[in-house]
Amino acid sequence: MPRCPGVTLKDEAAIVGVGATPYYKRGRSLPQTPLELAGKATLAALDDAGLAITDVDGLALYSVGLGGDTSLFAQTLGIPEVRFTAMLTGGGGGAAGSVGLAAAAIDAGMATCVVSLMTLQQAASRFGASYAPRGRPGAQYSAPPSPEGNFIQPAGLMAPGQMFAVITQRHMYRYGTQREHLAEVAISTRENARRRPTALMRDELTLDEYFAARLIAEPLCLFDFCLECDGAVAVVTVSAARARDLRHPPVLVTASAHGGHGRWGQAITWMGMPDEMFASSGHRPVARRLYEMAGLGPADVDVALLYDHFSPMVLLQLEDYGFCPIGESGPFVADGNIRWPTGSLPVNTHGGNLSEAYIIGMTHVKEAVEQLRGQAVNQVEGAEVALVTGGPASLPTSSLLLRAA
Amino acid sequence: MTASPAPAERLRVPAADLIRLTPDPWTAPFWEAAAEHRLVVPRCTSCGTFRFPPSPFCWRCQAQAVEWVERPGAGTVYSFTVVWHPVLPDLADSVPYAPAVVELPDTDHVRVVGAVVDADASDVKIGLPVELVWRDVRAGETVPTWRPA
Ligand SMILES: [Zn+2]
Numbered sequence: 001m002p003r004c005p006g007v008t009l010k011d012e013a014a015i016v017g018v019g020a021t022p023y024y025k026r027g028r029s030l031p032q033t034p035l036e037l038a039g040k041a042t043l044a045a046l047d048d049a050g051l052a053i054t055d056v057d058g059l060a061l062y063s064v065g066l067g068g069d070t071s072l073f074a075q076t077l078g079i080p081e082v083r084f085t086a087m088l089t090g091g092g093g094g095a096a097g098s099v100g101l102a103a104a105a106i107d108a109g110m111a112t113c114v115v116s117l118m119t120l121q122q123a124a125s126r127f128g129a130s131y132a133p134r135g136r137p138g139a140q141y142s143a144p145p146s147p148e149g150n151f152i153q154p155a156g157l158m159a160p161g162q163m164f165a166v167i168t169q170r171h172m173y174r175y176g177t178q179r180e181h182l183a184e185v186a187i188s189t190r191e192n193a194r195r196r197p198t199a200l201m202r203d204e205l206t207l208d209e210y211f212a213a214r215l216i217a218e219p220l221c222l223f224d225f226c227l228e229c230d231g232a233v234a235v236v237t238v239s240a241a242r243a244r245d246l247r248h249p250p251v252l253v254t255a256s257a258h259g260g261h262g263r264w265g266q267a268i269t270w271m272g273m274p275d276e277m278f279a280s281s282g283h284r285p286v287a288r289r290l291y292e293m294a295g296l297g298p299a300d301v302d303v304a305l306l307y308d309h310f311s312p313m314v315l316l317q318l319e320d321y322g323f324c325p326i327g328e329s330g331p332f333v334a335d336g337n338i339r340w341p342t343g344s345l346p347v348n349t350h351g352g353n354l355s356e357a358y359i360i361g362m363t364h365v366k367e368a369v370e371q372l373r374g375q376a377v378n379q380v381e382g383a384e385v386a387l388v389t390g391g392p393a394s395l396p397t398s399s400l401l402l403r404a405a
Numbered sequence: 406m407t408a409s410p411a412p413a414e415r416l417r418v419p420a421a422d423l424i425r426l427t428p429d430p431w432t433a434p435f436w437e438a439a440a441e442h443r444l445v446v447p448r449c450t451s452c453g454t455f456r457f458p459p460s461p462f463c464w465r466c467q468a469q470a471v472e473w474v475e476r477p478g479a480g481t482v483y484s485f486t487v488v489w490h491p492v493l494p495d496l497a498d499s500v501p502y503a504p505a506v507v508e509l510p511d512t513d514h515v516r517v518v519g520a521v522v523d524a525d526a527s528d529v530k531i532g533l534p535v536e537l538v539w540r541d542v543r544a545g546e547t548v549p550t551w552r553p554a
Contacts, residue, residue, distance in 0.1 A: 145427045151432075151457075151518060155419070155518045155520045173532075218487040271506045
Protein backbone atom coordinates (compact mmCIF):
# COMPACT_ATOMS: atom_id res chain seq x y z
CA MET A 1 0.00 0.00 0.00
CA PRO A 2 1.51 3.37 -0.96
CA ARG A 3 2.24 5.67 1.91
CA CYS A 4 2.03 9.37 2.46
CA PRO A 5 5.33 11.22 2.81
CA GLY A 6 6.48 11.20 6.39
CA VAL A 7 4.66 8.01 7.28
CA THR A 8 7.17 5.57 8.62
CA LEU A 9 7.58 2.33 10.47
CA LYS A 10 6.06 3.91 13.57
CA ASP A 11 4.40 1.23 15.71
CA GLU A 12 4.44 -1.31 12.86
CA ALA A 13 6.66 -3.79 14.70
CA ALA A 14 7.14 -4.90 18.28
CA ILE A 15 9.75 -6.57 20.43
CA VAL A 16 8.28 -9.79 21.75
CA GLY A 17 11.25 -11.58 23.25
CA VAL A 18 14.55 -10.83 24.95
CA GLY A 19 17.15 -13.27 26.18
CA ALA A 20 20.70 -13.35 27.43
CA THR A 21 23.45 -15.62 28.61
CA PRO A 22 24.92 -14.91 32.02
CA TYR A 23 27.34 -11.98 31.88
CA TYR A 24 31.00 -12.80 32.44
CA LYS A 25 34.14 -10.86 33.11
CA ARG A 26 36.40 -10.77 30.08
CA GLY A 27 37.47 -14.29 29.05
CA ARG A 28 35.41 -16.10 31.69
CA SER A 29 32.82 -17.43 29.24
CA LEU A 30 35.30 -20.04 28.05
CA PRO A 31 35.10 -22.88 27.12
CA GLN A 32 31.82 -21.86 25.52
CA THR A 33 32.32 -20.73 21.94
CA PRO A 34 30.92 -17.44 20.61
CA LEU A 35 28.48 -19.41 18.45
CA GLU A 36 27.30 -21.23 21.55
CA LEU A 37 26.73 -17.96 23.42
CA ALA A 38 24.84 -16.55 20.45
CA GLY A 39 22.62 -19.62 20.24
CA LYS A 40 21.86 -19.68 23.95
CA ALA A 41 20.79 -16.03 23.97
CA THR A 42 18.68 -16.49 20.84
CA LEU A 43 16.88 -19.57 22.14
CA ALA A 44 16.25 -17.80 25.44
CA ALA A 45 14.75 -14.80 23.63
CA LEU A 46 12.53 -17.03 21.50
CA ASP A 47 11.41 -18.91 24.58
CA ASP A 48 10.60 -15.59 26.24
CA ALA A 49 8.41 -14.74 23.25
CA GLY A 50 6.75 -18.12 23.03
CA LEU A 51 8.27 -18.65 19.60
CA ALA A 52 10.63 -21.28 18.18
CA ILE A 53 13.73 -21.15 16.02
CA THR A 54 11.52 -22.41 13.18
CA ASP A 55 9.68 -19.08 13.30
CA VAL A 56 12.85 -17.08 12.66
CA ASP A 57 13.43 -15.85 9.12
CA GLY A 58 15.54 -12.74 9.58
CA LEU A 59 18.73 -11.47 11.21
CA ALA A 60 19.32 -7.75 11.79
CA LEU A 61 22.74 -7.09 13.26
CA TYR A 62 25.42 -4.47 13.93
CA SER A 63 29.13 -4.31 14.66
CA VAL A 64 30.71 -7.71 15.33
CA GLY A 65 27.25 -9.28 15.92
CA LEU A 66 27.84 -12.81 14.71
CA GLY A 67 31.22 -12.02 13.28
CA GLY A 68 29.18 -11.57 10.13
CA ASP A 69 28.71 -15.30 9.83
CA THR A 70 24.96 -15.63 9.58
CA SER A 71 25.41 -18.75 7.45
CA LEU A 72 26.99 -20.76 10.25
CA PHE A 73 24.39 -19.50 12.70
CA ALA A 74 21.49 -20.51 10.43
CA GLN A 75 22.82 -23.98 9.68
CA THR A 76 23.77 -24.69 13.27
CA LEU A 77 20.51 -23.61 14.88
CA GLY A 78 18.25 -24.96 12.15
CA ILE A 79 16.53 -21.85 10.83
CA PRO A 80 14.33 -23.26 8.04
CA GLU A 81 14.75 -20.34 5.63
CA VAL A 82 16.54 -17.01 6.01
CA ARG A 83 14.72 -14.26 4.12
CA PHE A 84 16.51 -11.20 5.48
CA THR A 85 20.05 -10.73 6.73
CA ALA A 86 21.66 -7.32 7.13
CA MET A 87 23.72 -5.31 9.53
CA LEU A 88 24.27 -1.66 10.28
CA THR A 89 27.74 -0.46 9.46
CA GLY A 90 30.00 0.88 12.18
CA GLY A 91 30.48 -0.42 15.70
CA GLY A 92 28.50 -0.08 18.91
CA GLY A 93 26.71 2.91 17.42
CA GLY A 94 24.28 0.52 15.78
CA ALA A 95 23.11 -1.32 18.89
CA ALA A 96 19.63 0.19 19.22
CA GLY A 97 19.41 0.67 15.47
CA SER A 98 19.70 -3.04 14.79
CA VAL A 99 16.20 -3.42 16.20
CA GLY A 100 15.06 -0.59 13.95
CA LEU A 101 16.55 -2.53 11.05
CA ALA A 102 14.51 -5.54 12.12
CA ALA A 103 11.37 -3.40 12.26
CA ALA A 104 12.10 -2.02 8.79
CA ALA A 105 12.50 -5.51 7.37
CA ILE A 106 9.21 -6.61 8.89
CA ASP A 107 7.39 -3.47 7.83
CA ALA A 108 8.69 -3.91 4.28
CA GLY A 109 7.47 -7.48 4.17
CA MET A 110 10.92 -8.97 3.75
CA ALA A 111 10.78 -11.05 6.93
CA THR A 112 8.32 -11.90 9.68
CA CYS A 113 10.41 -12.77 12.72
CA VAL A 114 13.79 -11.12 13.07
CA VAL A 115 16.53 -11.67 15.64
CA SER A 116 18.92 -8.89 16.63
CA LEU A 117 21.90 -10.08 18.55
CA MET A 118 25.23 -9.22 20.10
CA THR A 119 27.80 -11.79 21.09
CA LEU A 120 31.00 -10.72 22.72
CA GLN A 121 33.94 -12.79 23.86
CA GLN A 122 37.09 -10.87 24.70
CA ALA A 123 39.38 -13.73 25.66
CA ALA A 124 41.86 -13.19 22.84
CA SER A 125 41.33 -9.51 22.18
CA ARG A 126 40.16 -6.41 23.94
CA PHE A 127 37.79 -3.75 22.70
CA GLY A 128 39.56 -1.36 25.01
CA ALA A 129 42.57 -1.26 22.70
CA SER A 130 40.61 -1.41 19.48
CA TYR A 131 42.55 1.37 17.75
CA ALA A 132 45.95 0.11 18.77
CA PRO A 133 48.15 -1.00 15.90
CA ARG A 134 49.19 -4.24 17.47
CA GLY A 135 47.38 -6.90 19.41
CA ARG A 136 47.84 -10.55 20.02
CA PRO A 137 47.86 -12.67 16.87
CA GLY A 138 44.31 -13.05 15.65
CA ALA A 139 42.99 -10.13 17.68
CA GLN A 140 40.03 -8.96 15.64
CA TYR A 141 39.70 -5.52 17.18
CA SER A 142 43.16 -4.10 16.71
CA ALA A 143 43.59 -1.56 13.96
CA PRO A 144 46.57 -1.99 11.69
CA PRO A 145 48.13 1.27 10.52
CA SER A 146 46.04 2.92 7.80
CA PRO A 147 46.50 6.11 5.78
CA GLU A 148 43.86 7.83 7.95
CA GLY A 149 45.05 6.26 11.21
CA ASN A 150 48.54 7.60 10.53
CA PHE A 151 47.22 11.01 11.58
CA ILE A 152 46.04 9.74 14.97
CA GLN A 153 47.96 6.66 16.14
CA PRO A 154 51.46 8.20 16.28
CA ALA A 155 50.16 10.64 18.92
CA GLY A 156 49.31 7.63 21.06
CA LEU A 157 45.53 7.72 20.58
CA MET A 158 45.00 3.99 20.42
CA ALA A 159 41.96 3.31 22.59
CA PRO A 160 38.36 4.54 22.53
CA GLY A 161 38.62 5.77 26.12
CA GLN A 162 41.53 8.04 25.26
CA MET A 163 39.63 9.45 22.30
CA PHE A 164 36.44 10.12 24.26
CA ALA A 165 38.62 11.75 26.92
CA VAL A 166 39.60 14.32 24.29
CA ILE A 167 35.93 15.09 23.60
CA THR A 168 35.21 15.25 27.33
CA GLN A 169 38.06 17.65 27.94
CA ARG A 170 36.62 19.98 25.32
CA HIS A 171 33.16 19.75 26.91
CA MET A 172 34.65 20.67 30.29
CA TYR A 173 36.47 23.62 28.77
CA ARG A 174 33.48 24.88 26.85
CA TYR A 175 30.73 24.34 29.41
CA GLY A 176 32.40 24.01 32.79
CA THR A 177 31.57 20.34 33.26
CA GLN A 178 33.32 18.87 36.31
CA ARG A 179 34.66 15.46 37.27
CA GLU A 180 31.95 15.42 40.00
CA HIS A 181 29.42 15.25 37.17
CA LEU A 182 31.11 12.22 35.66
CA ALA A 183 31.17 10.69 39.13
CA GLU A 184 27.42 11.16 39.49
CA VAL A 185 26.90 9.09 36.33
CA ALA A 186 29.20 6.35 37.59
CA ILE A 187 27.75 6.32 41.11
CA SER A 188 24.07 6.51 40.14
CA THR A 189 24.60 3.69 37.67
CA ARG A 190 26.36 1.62 40.32
CA GLU A 191 23.50 2.18 42.74
CA ASN A 192 21.15 0.66 40.17
CA ALA A 193 23.48 -2.28 39.58
CA ARG A 194 23.75 -3.04 43.30
CA ARG A 195 20.15 -4.27 43.36
CA ARG A 196 20.53 -6.56 40.36
CA PRO A 197 21.66 -10.19 40.55
CA THR A 198 22.85 -10.03 36.94
CA ALA A 199 25.24 -7.14 37.58
CA LEU A 200 28.96 -7.80 37.71
CA MET A 201 29.67 -4.75 39.91
CA ARG A 202 27.51 -4.68 43.02
CA ASP A 203 29.71 -3.02 45.62
CA GLU A 204 28.94 0.49 46.72
CA LEU A 205 30.94 3.17 44.92
CA THR A 206 31.53 6.31 46.97
CA LEU A 207 32.64 9.71 45.78
CA ASP A 208 35.88 9.27 47.72
CA GLU A 209 36.56 5.96 46.00
CA TYR A 210 35.81 7.56 42.66
CA PHE A 211 38.36 10.31 43.22
CA ALA A 212 40.92 7.89 44.65
CA ALA A 213 40.80 5.73 41.52
CA ARG A 214 43.70 5.85 39.11
CA LEU A 215 43.45 8.11 36.10
CA ILE A 216 43.39 6.20 32.83
CA ALA A 217 43.18 9.05 30.32
CA GLU A 218 42.50 12.48 31.79
CA PRO A 219 39.89 13.45 32.75
CA LEU A 220 38.66 9.85 32.85
CA CYS A 221 39.46 7.52 35.74
CA LEU A 222 38.88 3.81 36.13
CA PHE A 223 35.21 4.22 37.10
CA ASP A 224 34.42 6.27 34.00
CA PHE A 225 35.15 3.22 31.88
CA CYS A 226 32.70 0.42 31.13
CA LEU A 227 33.39 -3.17 32.06
CA GLU A 228 35.14 -5.69 29.83
CA CYS A 229 32.78 -8.59 29.41
CA ASP A 230 31.72 -11.72 27.60
CA GLY A 231 28.16 -12.73 26.88
CA ALA A 232 25.30 -12.52 24.42
CA VAL A 233 21.94 -10.76 24.29
CA ALA A 234 19.23 -11.40 21.70
CA VAL A 235 16.04 -9.52 20.83
CA VAL A 236 13.13 -10.90 18.78
CA THR A 237 10.97 -8.55 16.70
CA VAL A 238 7.74 -9.36 14.81
CA SER A 239 4.86 -7.33 13.37
CA ALA A 240 2.73 -5.42 15.86
CA ALA A 241 -0.30 -7.43 14.75
CA ARG A 242 1.36 -10.77 15.39
CA ALA A 243 2.81 -9.53 18.66
CA ARG A 244 -0.64 -9.26 20.19
CA ASP A 245 -1.01 -13.04 20.22
CA LEU A 246 2.27 -13.80 21.94
CA ARG A 247 3.26 -14.36 25.53
CA HIS A 248 4.01 -10.84 26.76
CA PRO A 249 2.39 -7.48 26.17
CA PRO A 250 4.08 -6.15 23.01
CA VAL A 251 6.72 -3.47 23.22
CA LEU A 252 6.14 -1.33 20.15
CA VAL A 253 9.00 0.04 18.09
CA THR A 254 7.55 3.54 18.04
CA ALA A 255 10.55 4.99 16.26
CA SER A 256 14.09 4.16 15.26
CA ALA A 257 16.73 6.21 13.53
CA HIS A 258 20.39 5.87 12.75
CA GLY A 259 23.10 7.78 10.95
CA GLY A 260 24.62 11.13 11.77
CA HIS A 261 26.00 14.32 10.29
CA GLY A 262 28.37 13.57 7.42
CA ARG A 263 31.04 15.79 8.93
CA TRP A 264 30.71 13.96 12.24
CA GLY A 265 32.10 11.13 10.14
CA GLN A 266 34.84 9.11 11.78
CA ALA A 267 34.59 11.43 14.79
CA ILE A 268 36.95 10.18 17.49
CA THR A 269 39.31 8.65 14.96
CA TRP A 270 39.89 11.89 13.05
CA MET A 271 39.08 14.71 15.48
CA GLY A 272 38.12 17.08 12.65
CA MET A 273 34.43 17.45 13.48
CA PRO A 274 33.06 21.02 13.24
CA ASP A 275 33.44 22.98 16.45
CA GLU A 276 29.69 23.24 17.10
CA MET A 277 29.36 19.44 17.33
CA PHE A 278 32.80 18.44 18.61
CA ALA A 279 31.78 18.26 22.27
CA SER A 280 28.68 16.19 21.54
CA SER A 281 27.67 12.55 21.31
CA GLY A 282 27.09 12.78 17.55
CA HIS A 283 23.44 11.87 18.17
CA ARG A 284 21.75 15.24 17.52
CA PRO A 285 20.47 14.57 13.97
CA VAL A 286 19.44 11.05 14.96
CA ALA A 287 17.54 12.35 18.01
CA ARG A 288 15.65 14.87 15.89
CA ARG A 289 14.49 12.23 13.41
CA LEU A 290 13.65 9.81 16.20
CA TYR A 291 11.32 12.24 17.94
CA GLU A 292 9.79 13.30 14.63
CA MET A 293 8.98 9.72 13.70
CA ALA A 294 7.43 9.01 17.07
CA GLY A 295 5.59 12.30 17.39
CA LEU A 296 7.05 12.42 20.88
CA GLY A 297 9.55 14.60 22.67
CA PRO A 298 11.96 14.30 25.56
CA ALA A 299 9.23 15.12 28.09
CA ASP A 300 7.43 11.93 27.04
CA VAL A 301 10.35 9.65 27.92
CA ASP A 302 9.91 7.81 31.23
CA VAL A 303 13.22 5.96 31.34
CA ALA A 304 16.40 6.38 29.30
CA LEU A 305 18.85 3.60 28.56
CA LEU A 306 21.83 5.56 27.29
CA TYR A 307 24.87 3.78 25.92
CA ASP A 308 27.50 4.27 28.57
CA HIS A 309 30.86 2.99 27.37
CA PHE A 310 32.26 6.09 29.11
CA SER A 311 30.42 8.08 31.76
CA PRO A 312 30.75 11.49 30.08
CA MET A 313 28.93 10.23 27.01
CA VAL A 314 25.80 9.82 29.13
CA LEU A 315 26.04 13.54 29.85
CA LEU A 316 26.44 14.46 26.20
CA GLN A 317 23.50 12.26 25.18
CA LEU A 318 21.28 13.88 27.82
CA GLU A 319 21.96 17.13 25.98
CA ASP A 320 21.65 15.75 22.47
CA TYR A 321 18.30 14.09 23.27
CA GLY A 322 16.98 17.33 24.70
CA PHE A 323 16.62 16.44 28.37
CA CYS A 324 18.57 19.56 29.22
CA PRO A 325 20.05 22.42 27.19
CA ILE A 326 23.38 21.88 25.42
CA GLY A 327 26.18 22.28 27.92
CA GLU A 328 24.00 21.88 31.02
CA SER A 329 24.13 18.14 31.57
CA GLY A 330 26.53 18.51 34.48
CA PRO A 331 24.18 20.56 36.65
CA PHE A 332 21.28 18.38 35.38
CA VAL A 333 22.78 15.22 36.86
CA ALA A 334 24.09 17.03 39.94
CA ASP A 335 20.46 17.86 40.74
CA GLY A 336 19.67 14.15 40.99
CA ASN A 337 17.64 13.97 37.80
CA ILE A 338 19.01 10.65 36.55
CA ARG A 339 18.65 8.77 39.85
CA TRP A 340 16.24 5.88 40.18
CA PRO A 341 13.56 6.09 41.54
CA THR A 342 13.51 9.72 42.58
CA GLY A 343 14.88 11.56 39.55
CA SER A 344 12.86 13.14 36.75
CA LEU A 345 14.53 10.81 34.23
CA PRO A 346 15.93 7.57 35.62
CA VAL A 347 18.88 6.52 33.46
CA ASN A 348 20.42 3.08 33.03
CA THR A 349 18.27 1.42 35.65
CA HIS A 350 19.96 -1.90 34.82
CA GLY A 351 23.41 -0.70 35.80
CA GLY A 352 24.50 -0.02 32.23
CA ASN A 353 27.75 -0.87 30.56
CA LEU A 354 29.49 0.71 33.51
CA SER A 355 28.29 -1.62 36.26
CA GLU A 356 26.03 -4.41 35.00
CA ALA A 357 27.75 -5.72 31.87
CA TYR A 358 29.11 -4.51 28.57
CA ILE A 359 27.56 -6.44 25.70
CA ILE A 360 27.98 -3.50 23.30
CA GLY A 361 24.66 -1.94 24.18
CA MET A 362 22.17 -4.78 23.85
CA THR A 363 21.60 -4.99 27.60
CA HIS A 364 20.02 -1.54 27.24
CA VAL A 365 17.41 -2.88 24.83
CA LYS A 366 16.67 -5.77 27.18
CA GLU A 367 16.20 -3.41 30.11
CA ALA A 368 13.88 -1.14 28.13
CA VAL A 369 11.67 -4.12 27.31
CA GLU A 370 11.57 -5.23 30.94
CA GLN A 371 10.71 -1.68 32.05
CA LEU A 372 7.82 -1.44 29.59
CA ARG A 373 6.52 -4.86 30.62
CA GLY A 374 6.63 -3.72 34.25
CA GLN A 375 9.12 -6.48 35.06
CA ALA A 376 12.29 -4.51 35.76
CA VAL A 377 14.26 -5.02 38.95
CA ASN A 378 14.48 -1.25 39.34
CA GLN A 379 11.04 -0.56 37.92
CA VAL A 380 10.14 2.99 36.95
CA GLU A 381 6.57 3.23 38.10
CA GLY A 382 4.14 3.45 35.19
CA ALA A 383 6.86 3.52 32.55
CA GLU A 384 5.25 3.77 29.10
CA VAL A 385 8.00 5.19 26.88
CA ALA A 386 11.67 4.19 26.89
CA LEU A 387 14.57 5.67 24.97
CA VAL A 388 17.43 3.36 24.04
CA THR A 389 20.58 4.63 22.38
CA GLY A 390 23.48 3.02 20.60
CA GLY A 391 27.03 4.06 21.23
CA PRO A 392 28.26 7.57 20.67
CA ALA A 393 30.86 6.69 18.09
CA SER A 394 31.78 7.29 14.52
CA LEU A 395 28.83 7.45 12.14
CA PRO A 396 26.31 5.76 12.43
CA THR A 397 24.88 6.24 15.87
CA SER A 398 21.34 5.02 16.46
CA SER A 399 18.41 4.99 18.84
CA LEU A 400 14.99 3.55 19.57
CA LEU A 401 11.85 4.84 21.16
CA LEU A 402 9.87 1.93 22.56
CA ARG A 403 6.35 2.10 23.92
CA ALA A 404 4.17 -0.21 25.94
CA ALA A 405 1.23 -1.26 23.75
CA MET B 406 64.16 10.22 23.43
CA THR B 407 67.12 10.26 25.73
CA ALA B 408 67.77 7.25 27.91
CA SER B 409 67.81 9.27 31.11
CA PRO B 410 64.81 8.61 33.35
CA ALA B 411 62.15 11.30 33.16
CA PRO B 412 60.53 12.70 36.29
CA ALA B 413 57.18 11.05 36.97
CA GLU B 414 55.14 13.95 35.66
CA ARG B 415 57.35 14.71 32.68
CA LEU B 416 55.57 13.83 29.46
CA ARG B 417 56.92 11.06 27.27
CA VAL B 418 56.00 9.92 23.79
CA PRO B 419 54.43 6.68 22.49
CA ALA B 420 56.95 3.96 21.76
CA ALA B 421 58.43 4.27 18.28
CA ASP B 422 57.90 0.55 17.67
CA LEU B 423 54.16 1.17 17.56
CA ILE B 424 54.39 3.83 14.88
CA ARG B 425 54.23 2.76 11.25
CA LEU B 426 53.38 5.13 8.43
CA THR B 427 51.41 3.63 5.57
CA PRO B 428 50.79 6.50 3.16
CA ASP B 429 48.47 6.30 0.18
CA PRO B 430 48.82 8.49 -2.92
CA TRP B 431 46.80 11.27 -1.25
CA THR B 432 48.64 11.35 2.08
CA ALA B 433 52.17 10.68 0.81
CA PRO B 434 53.05 14.34 0.09
CA PHE B 435 52.32 15.23 3.73
CA TRP B 436 54.68 12.53 5.02
CA GLU B 437 57.36 13.28 2.42
CA ALA B 438 57.39 16.90 3.57
CA ALA B 439 57.33 15.80 7.22
CA ALA B 440 60.48 13.78 6.62
CA GLU B 441 62.04 17.08 5.54
CA HIS B 442 60.58 18.73 8.67
CA ARG B 443 58.14 20.83 6.67
CA LEU B 444 54.42 21.13 7.42
CA VAL B 445 52.29 21.11 4.30
CA VAL B 446 48.50 21.00 4.07
CA PRO B 447 46.43 20.23 0.95
CA ARG B 448 44.07 22.93 -0.30
CA CYS B 449 41.37 22.49 -2.95
CA THR B 450 42.38 24.25 -6.17
CA SER B 451 38.71 24.76 -7.07
CA CYS B 452 37.28 26.34 -3.93
CA GLY B 453 40.23 26.89 -1.61
CA THR B 454 39.04 24.60 1.18
CA PHE B 455 41.74 22.92 3.22
CA ARG B 456 41.20 19.20 3.76
CA PHE B 457 42.77 17.17 6.51
CA PRO B 458 43.73 14.43 6.65
CA PRO B 459 44.56 14.60 2.95
CA SER B 460 41.86 12.83 0.96
CA PRO B 461 40.80 12.29 -2.66
CA PHE B 462 37.83 14.70 -2.60
CA CYS B 463 37.02 18.17 -1.35
CA TRP B 464 34.17 17.71 1.11
CA ARG B 465 32.80 21.12 0.12
CA CYS B 466 32.91 21.02 -3.71
CA GLN B 467 33.93 17.39 -4.45
CA ALA B 468 36.82 18.46 -6.68
CA GLN B 469 39.91 16.28 -6.48
CA ALA B 470 42.93 18.43 -7.27
CA VAL B 471 44.90 20.05 -4.45
CA GLU B 472 47.84 22.33 -4.01
CA TRP B 473 50.17 21.67 -1.09
CA VAL B 474 50.55 24.79 1.03
CA GLU B 475 53.40 25.11 3.48
CA ARG B 476 52.31 26.36 6.89
CA PRO B 477 54.30 27.59 9.86
CA GLY B 478 54.52 24.93 12.57
CA ALA B 479 52.42 26.74 15.12
CA GLY B 480 48.93 26.33 16.52
CA THR B 481 46.87 26.13 19.68
CA VAL B 482 45.68 23.13 21.67
CA TYR B 483 42.02 22.52 20.77
CA SER B 484 41.70 19.55 23.11
CA PHE B 485 43.88 16.81 24.61
CA THR B 486 44.16 13.98 27.06
CA VAL B 487 46.94 12.80 29.32
CA VAL B 488 47.30 9.04 29.09
CA TRP B 489 48.45 7.40 32.34
CA HIS B 490 47.47 3.81 31.63
CA PRO B 491 49.34 1.93 28.89
CA VAL B 492 46.75 0.02 26.86
CA LEU B 493 49.46 -2.24 25.48
CA PRO B 494 52.52 -3.71 27.17
CA ASP B 495 54.58 -1.94 24.51
CA LEU B 496 53.50 1.39 26.00
CA ALA B 497 54.57 0.62 29.59
CA ASP B 498 57.59 2.93 29.36
CA SER B 499 55.72 5.60 27.40
CA VAL B 500 53.32 6.96 30.02
CA PRO B 501 52.41 9.59 30.79
CA TYR B 502 52.00 10.96 27.32
CA ALA B 503 49.60 13.63 26.08
CA PRO B 504 47.96 13.39 22.66
CA ALA B 505 46.86 16.88 21.68
CA VAL B 506 44.52 18.03 18.93
CA VAL B 507 46.13 21.21 17.65
CA GLU B 508 44.31 23.68 15.45
CA LEU B 509 46.34 25.56 12.84
CA PRO B 510 45.50 29.25 12.35
CA ASP B 511 44.16 30.44 8.97
CA THR B 512 43.42 26.94 7.67
CA ASP B 513 39.66 26.60 8.13
CA HIS B 514 40.23 24.64 11.36
CA VAL B 515 42.73 22.05 10.18
CA ARG B 516 43.67 20.00 13.25
CA VAL B 517 46.96 18.14 13.53
CA VAL B 518 47.13 15.52 16.26
CA GLY B 519 50.43 14.95 18.01
CA ALA B 520 51.90 14.15 21.41
CA VAL B 521 53.01 17.09 23.57
CA VAL B 522 56.74 17.08 24.41
CA ASP B 523 59.12 19.20 26.49
CA ALA B 524 56.43 19.73 29.09
CA ASP B 525 54.99 18.38 32.32
CA ALA B 526 51.61 16.67 32.28
CA SER B 527 50.10 19.58 34.18
CA ASP B 528 51.30 22.11 31.58
CA VAL B 529 48.90 20.99 28.88
CA LYS B 530 45.77 23.13 28.61
CA ILE B 531 43.20 23.92 25.96
CA GLY B 532 44.23 27.17 24.30
CA LEU B 533 47.94 26.60 24.93
CA PRO B 534 50.05 27.97 22.05
CA VAL B 535 52.32 25.24 20.73
CA GLU B 536 54.95 24.78 18.06
CA LEU B 537 55.87 21.77 15.97
CA VAL B 538 58.71 19.46 16.90
CA TRP B 539 59.28 16.87 14.21
CA ARG B 540 59.95 13.43 15.67
CA ASP B 541 62.09 11.23 13.46
CA VAL B 542 60.82 7.76 14.22
CA ARG B 543 63.09 6.02 11.75
CA ALA B 544 64.64 6.81 8.39
CA GLY B 545 61.99 8.36 6.18
CA GLU B 546 59.29 8.29 8.89
CA THR B 547 58.74 11.53 10.79
CA VAL B 548 55.65 12.43 12.82
CA PRO B 549 54.47 15.70 14.35
CA THR B 550 54.74 16.41 18.06
CA TRP B 551 54.04 19.70 19.80
CA ARG B 552 55.75 21.68 22.54
CA PRO B 553 54.62 24.78 24.41
CA ALA B 554 55.57 27.83 22.35
ZN1 LIG C 1 36.73 22.41 -3.06
